[in-house]
Amino acid sequence: MTNNQDFLSVLNARSQGIFRRLVERYLETGEPVGSRQLSQALDISLSPASVRNVMADLEDLGLIAAPHTSAGRAPTQSGLRFFVDAMLEVGAVNEEERRAITQNFEGVAHHEKVEDVLTQASQVLSGLSRGAGLVMAPKADVVLKHIEFVQLEKNLAMAVMVGEDGHVENRVFSTPPGLTMSELAQASNYLSSFVAGHTLREALQQMEKAQQRQQSELDHLTNSLVEAGLATLSKDNNDASPTLIVRGRANLINDTMANEELDRVRQLFDELESKKAIIDLLSDTRDADGVRIFIGSENKLFSLSGSSVILSPFTDHNDKVVGVVGVIGPTRLNYARIVPAVDYTAHVVSKLIHKRG
Template identity: 70%
Template structure:
């Protein structure tokens, strides 16, 4: 991608900015390129088509616009759209009707968190006429019960039961010569400190307690407690992100070329297979507010040539636990959708705090 100057606005005079803005806004509105004659009629100053063509040639040399296929008109390039979004986009506010619709739809959900997120995805799809997407991290299991069961002379099974009823079994190596009483003692020690805590909290507490109570634990039990801490540190088999996509049909229609349909379907397949999602969530954890990816700027969405508007949402501890947003063509109505996505993320964050 070509690098546009940081102070690009200072490179374009008022006339060039006006013409560029009109080309982009026409493209975002209709998806069609615009020619110099149409632009001349749209401009207030009575600029001739020849003069407009000169400005368009300069914009094309800068990589901001290009002629799609054999069209005589010009449309913004990916770089041009990026510059427009970063430097010239005037983002409006969410109108009162949409604010009310978003708040009522999400706050009206009385079920599990996933029901709330599904409603948010459906809502964003309807408001944007694109696909609504939510990518959520799996909540860390809060332990209700833990016990060890001996399998043979060198292995035991740790049975973890969450407060939500989720059960996980993890195989762990046991030290040679382990007695039944040592297994019971280690199990009781660990269970006493982990019940009611998340796995992450349990690991920290156990490590601290083991150091403090080293004298009270015999050598075999210490080794087993160490093995238990290692077992709790294993990735959960259900730790892959949850992906909720609604409104796919908005992006798949009979007028698309076959290669466009194929690329869009591949995007949905990649979303379902979770490829690249943890990296996207990691990016969201570092980001502040709404992020916009245009075309090839994010490898997950680059193949489909889509634009994606995403905003992180947080839990009661102010930790980013997911992202939500809209997938659509590059000519999305950014000015309208950006604040809608941002407001929806704030409503979800507020609801997550209440559900805690």
């Protein structure tokens, strides 16, 4: 069993109720839960023996386990993930907590430095969760000197960006299936002329303009060839890219100009196809932000300490995600309370940043 739908398909209502209560009890106390405790805490009347039978099934599924030699059971990482994704009931932040969060930002509401707001956000979340507040500051549009892509795994790569001021930033992002190391190297070489002396945003805008110019030239040439009866355009329903079909007699003509045009059209098709892939790659690099709940070893940075990380995005005055705020704490965090608190804190941070726009 590997995903929530699999678990839901084999757990009946009684099993789900027992699992939910076991997790809730564990999150409250941090202690493994025994069958007798569960039988007393359930809304339905079940003997400890019946509860033990269900717990055995949950253990076989890998949702719970016995820590050390304890007689009780605690949710596994997979169990917590299933609970958070499929069973967690998250409400809104109550009025008292909402007011407390907002009041905590009053001292920095008029500060010019965004860093002051983010520092306060970290302190607020730390106090709310009794864990550590986490802030990823907005990404500055650094003027770049060099960019290079490094393949990490099959569908994962890292962009290494060196700024003109010597600052180095790494961003990890997913790559399209089948992308090779040599293609990443080609992309790095091609981007060097666009990136040097520009921000990522500026480089992307330049590349898109260059692609538009080539597309315009391609449209003009292909129309000329089609009108002359030398070629036809075919478009597959499953493919948004048109294909130029050169008619037999066009391959036999001796008109030098026509041959040159055909060669240029073929070259433009190839270039546009490869440039589009590189533009997509650069876009993925620029937008390599994500919001997730990491539990245990899902987060390589905190896996050894058995921690969870809850992140929520904040935006700039253009409603673009520019960073995240969050909480790092034990896996038995009170998710139902902290998830909405983190989201609301991110909302407050966004509002304060919007005012500076």
